[in-house]
Amino acid sequence: QSALTQPRSVSGSPGQSVTISCTGTSSDVGDYNYVSWYQQHPGKAPKLMIYDVTKRPSGVPDRFSGSKSGNTASLAISGLQAEDEADYYCCSYAGSYTWLFGGGTKLTVL
């Protein structure tokens, strides 16, 4: 299976909003409401930010939100802060105990 497709980079100024897309197929993103998003700072482990397409784990600011339409999921970040600068990865369950990740998007806060 091919990786999910994400833009390589996005950027925004503090206080602005950005959206990161994640495109899969009808066999993964389109077939399951098990899309998650991870934030990864350099040298650190991925941190779960969104799961089940739209849900936030405890402690994740409500500035982070997720959505899905068809085979494309999206992560929106509002009120950008300097600490949001990181790599972001989408992930979709693909059936039979397998998961598919996106290639990652580097978020730069200008």
Next chain:
Amino acid sequence: EVQLLESGGGLVQPGDSLRLSCAASGLTFSSYVMTWVRQAPGKGLDWVSGISPSVGTTYYADSVRGRFTISRDNSKNTLYLQMNSLRVDDTAVYYCAKKMGGSWNLDYWGQGTLVTVSS
């Protein structure tokens, strides 16, 4: 608090073998699907393998099937990844990650262990 601690990484030559371990605490380990995910230097995340909670049914990415073996010892709260016939392109940080209860997302991750395959 859930903690996952990987160990066993290191520098090996192509063709060598290595066994990674992931020690879990703060959870009922035997209740959860566990997985290995890797990240090559400067690259994205790549799912490697998964194992069911108790019966131990296993699943692999095509890139490692036949070379890697995932296993678990629920009495020791430990997940393993036996890696044989290692190749240069297996070089990566290997993370163990736990499947969320009631949902097919990966919620807790370890800090990772680096495997370098080089001659």
